[in-house]
Amino acid sequence: MTVEIQFKRLDARLGSEFPLPDYATAHSAGMDLRAMIEAPLELAPGDAELVPTGLAIHIGDPGLCATILPRSGLGHKHGLVLGNLVGLIDADYQGPLMVSLWNRGKKPLTISPGDRVAQLVFLPVARAALRQVDEFELSARGEGGFGHTGTR
Numbered sequence: 001m002t003v004e005i006q007f008k009r010l011d012a013r014l015g016s017e018f019p020l021p022d023y024a025t026a027h028s029a030g031m032d033l034r035a036m037i038e039a040p041l042e043l044a045p046g047d048a049e050l051v052p053t054g055l056a057i058h059i060g061d062p063g064l065c066a067t068i069l070p071r072s073g074l075g076h077k078h079g080l081v082l083g084n085l086v087g088l089i090d091a092d093y094q095g096p097l098m099v100s101l102w103n104r105g106k107k108p109l110t111i112s113p114g115d116r117v118a119q120l121v122f123l124p125v126a127r128a129a130l131r132q133v134d135e136f137e138l139s140a141r142g143e144g145g146f147g148h149t150g151t152r
């Protein structure tokens with residue numbers, strides 16, 4: 001499904017020097033986000049920096065959220081992942097979209113202005129109304145968890 005999402009361009013280089021976030025292929029689930037930094041950023045091993053993406057979005061619909069996820073190639077090959085592991089963008093958030101870049105690897109990494117460093121994925125959300133009970137109707141799993149079903 002396609003949803004229309006309002007955005008504001010906070011950095012004039014987006015949409016001119018660098019393309020706006022977009023899907024790389026017809027069926028990509030994520031649109032890549034760029035590091036809209038002023039100058040190259042060196043991330044020492046273990047360091048994390050909060051980096052602007054140059055845009056703000058307002059999802060507006062409580063039945064939707066967005067997540068910011070690492071890009072597989074950068075995460076696996078270079079150790080560039082997210083300081084919060086996954087970013088969660090609430091439907092009522094209107095501030096600048098930020099990415100926490102974490103070098104979890106063993107070598108310094110240099111991020112250049114405009115690099116595509118993470119990806120934005122929109123997801124449906126179920127919001128819960130919690131109802132307290134004394135007992136659950138017993139399920140097949142019951143309280144078994146944390147490896148209860150084995151590995152083979």
Ligand SMILES: O=c1ccn([C@H]2C[C@H](O)[C@@H](COP(=O)(O)OP(=O)(O)OP(=O)(O)O)O2)c(=O)[nH]1
Pocket residue numbers: 068084086087088089090091093096097098099100
């Ligand atoms: O990677 C991220 C994660 C979050 N946000 C923004 C959007 C989100 O709606 C807001 C709050 O995020 P979250 O609820 O995860 O953080 P919090 O520490 O609980 O902050 P708050 O108390 O504002 O909810 O920060 C980003 O821009 N980038």
Ligand SMILES: [Mg+2]
Pocket residue numbers: none
């Ligand atoms: Mg929160």
